[in-house]
Amino acid sequence: MTRNQSLNRRSFLAGSAAFIGTLAAPSIVTAASKKLRIGFISPLSGPRASFGTSDQWMVETISKHLSGGLISGGASHEVEIIVKDNQSNMNRSISVGNELLLRDQVDMLLINDGDAAVALGEIADIHGVPTMSTMQPWQAWMFPRGSNPEQGFPWTFHFFWGADDAMSTFTRLWDQIDTNKVVGDFYLDNPVGNAFADPAMGLPGFIERGGYSRVDGGMFKIDADDYSGQVSRFKEAGADIVTGFGFPPHWITFWNQAGQAGYTPKACTFAAAFLFPQAIEAMGDRGDGMTTEVWWTPNVPFASSLTGQTARELADAWEAESNAQWVQTLGYSHALFETGLNALVQSGAPKDRAAVRDVFASTRLDTVVGPVNFADSPIRNTARTQLAGGQWRKSSGKHAFELVITENTLAPDIGVESETIALPQV
Incomplete structure (x- = not known):
């Protein structure tokens, strides 16, 4: 499934006070740009489908909010988000991950499933694709991949609390x-x-x-x-x-x-x-x-760096459109896009994978789930949340x-x- 998204400077700035200083662009913006591709993996079906309940809605609402192109480095970039259902299956995660990394040549990989992040971490590191994941205690993301808090990884990052x-x-x-x-x-x-x-x-x-x-x-x-x-x-x-x-x-x-x-x-x-x-x-x-x-409720005192919505406003929007009660994963799905889009903007060169990777490593971002702070974390490539x-x-x-x-x-x-x-x- 593919979603073509609008990420424009006007709506981005209107909804994201955190980005105001970094998104100030010259009066003349380069018209031509290359499309940015973001791969997004989620368990939309299978035993862990509850964890992906709000993900398709999240992609659609972000697409509506950020319409028209992403401004980074003085240029407007069309953004395509390619959504993959890993069906709650490790082997399927590897299959769709390889499609995104090798066939679709995504510029960034966002993973809303811990098992998929473990399965794909080494592949993303080998191919040098900046990758952000969540929805899994950091130990279960790091240790099965043979690393430790001092060593970390070259291209993959994760934010969540610890077991x-x-x-x-x-x-x-x-x-x-x-x-x-x-x-x-x-x-x-x-x-x-x-x-x-x-x-x-x-x-x-x-x-x-x-x-x-x-x-x-x-x-x-x-x-x-x-x-x-x-x-x-x-x-x-x-x-x-x-x-x-x-x-x-x-x-x-x-x-x-x-x-x-x-x-x-x-x-x-x-x-x-x-x-x-x-x-x-x-x-x-x-x-x-x-x-x-x-992990998260509508009562937490946090707001989105992307849309400006409070946690309560985000939950109310989900409930109004889905006719379902809010879910804890809603906040983390949103924060995953916050961190990913922030890195593309802050890099000033969103097609430069190393530049985007470096922004991930230095991120200090107040999100709808609270602070996501990689810069000051004692655990490499990891930001612990509340x-x-x-x-x-x-x-x-x-x-x-x-x-x-x-x-x-x-x-x-x-x-x-x-x-x-x-x-x-x-």
């Missing part, structure tokens, strides 16, 4: 509840799941260091549909808390099987599974009280459930709205 940020947030959520401090954990067998499951650096270590005891539920495959072993093990151990990592279909199946077995823990904090209101609604009344990492903790609560408003912030140690700019409470015991 350790989520894990420490989880234990602080549980500390607010009266439990027996017994935790059952199980994990999807993929790069993020393996990062969360790491005995020393992952959740098991945080569980033990937080004074909790652990019941190991092991790993599961992405197509798993039987969690009776975990349910039985956790119930027998009397685990008041269940945690781990997996996608909404995995948790919903587990939770249904737990209900059938009469297993009712006091807290459930399953990374990734509770990001989306649709997953909570699918559990009905039994979705009330689920706790989760909070993370809070929250709880889904039944609502009497326009949505069945609302996400309430209950923990903000790592996100002091985001206000706490309530204390965490235990799940209903039925």
